[in-house]
Amino acid sequence: MQFKNRIVIFVGAFGSGKTEIALNYVRVLRKQGKQVAIVDLDIASPYFRSRDVTEKLTTQGIEVIAPPGELALADLPIVVPRTKGAFDDPELYVVVDVGGDDIGATALGRFSDQLRQLPHELLLVVNTCRPFTKDVSGIKTMRLAVEKAAHLKVTGLVSNTNLGSETTPDIVHKGSEIIANAAEQMGIPVVGAGVREDLVLAVGNLGVPIFPITITLLPPWYKSSMFTRDRRTVMAAQAALKDKLQKQ
């Protein structure tokens, strides 16, 4: 999953996986040597936001545009002025992690006049295991609500169906079908599918480019022991994937 447009904006329902996809995408861009900024425009969720990993991203050379200092931890709808400047910088690749639902997309609406003048991708991230985007009609409703709040048009869908730790290839395929259906009915392309990296091989072909996802924001108990229990399987899957990519 790679876009020629310098500005890529991820929108979608609460908990659809926008942040994880955005975090992985900025890392891909950075590895290609590009100058990258991630805008944390999430004014809706108090936890599990891009800004939680600011330090890590900054050391990787990625600029994090988010409320500064203590304000990052406040439940206040703060939009940072630097955002506008970043959009206008022709050398900078800007990835925007927008808050959930139409409520989150409202913050993006503030930049709609500027963004309409700039080539960009506005991608609706969809997880069909989430309660309000389970089916085609739910996805359509979400798209309209987000577009209305953002004053911008969705240019593509990102399939990101998962059931957290209980994701199976079958779940991914079923979700992918529903999303393809919705995309066809709306006349919008599915531009790619986010799949947890250890599941990429097992999932196989989805008919759209697969974007392997490393999960970053986890509760503390998943970060160590409970996670290590199946770390060997995860590592084996990662190694197999690397092998396969090298052969290509």
Added chain:
Amino acid sequence: MSEKLLMKGNEALGEAALQAGCQLYFAYPITPQSELPEYLSRRMPELGRVFLQAESEIAAINMVYGAAGAGARVMTSSSSPGISLKQEGLSYIAAAQLPCVIVNMSRGGPGLGSIQPAQSDYLQATKGGGHGDYHLIVLAPASAQEIVDLTILAFDLADQYRTPVMIMGDGLLGQMMEPVLFPDRTNVELPEKPWATTGRKGDRPKNIIHSLELQSERLEAHNQKLQEKYADIAATQKRSDEYLTEDADVVLVAFGTVARICRSAIDMAREKGIKAGLFRPISLWPFPDEALARLAEKERVFLSVEMNCGQMVDDIKLAVDCRRPVHFFGRVGGIVPSPEEVLAEIEKIMAGRCDA
């Protein structure tokens, strides 16, 4: 709903309340539980039920008082400072013996504190909070699925005992996403509520909901009746869970989110050859003291791990009757302890024990 969904704890709680037959919800928004009113504000109008954002937490709890008096299944939710505001109403509701469910997705205190997770409302929830001799049943889930199961149970217990039941979570539990499955709840029969103010149509004596008893003898009798009820609840509704306690030399005691962290720490300790186990209170009131006392029969040490300054320690000491050492490790201010630092604490205690 027969398929599994990926839900935030707050959303799962909302859906569980709806499945349990919650007809009315009154609340005022506060981080980190606002996904719950957000979710219900969408779903309740779809189902023709009442969602109302009150003008304050105090108004919301008094709306709950009214709706519960009329016999409806009703819920309110908030986070720490908002729960403090509800305490007077809770005392009235407990006194008037009305069933309802209150949710506290607690955050760092005291005062306005922070919006990060904490467990520092343990004493408020379990020892009163409001005035007078009353108790809430307090249930502490540790996963999104358990939120679903305990929320449904909360409504049932509230009706069974005509008493307010609190779901005690924390911000992290409310915000994180996990797979959940909702039980099939078709054809559930709700208990009759002959005491409710439903309009008497001339065929029964008047029902009056009140907490005022001016005559001392009557108020004392009422208190005795409440105490009998609490004794009944304490005898039958203690709930807890154990993990690797059988051979454990050190038993960690933790509830909610922290219990999950402790499980990770215990796995790490076991890999290092330290026999650690976990005792997890699920009902914070009534506190599962008998199960804990059984663990204290064997020579071992206890370590309470909490996101507060040690509020549960006294309950543990009482339960083990001071027969065994009870240590404490906690983080506050919204900091969630890591499995590594809990492990370090276990190692420290075990090292000290060998020295002794």
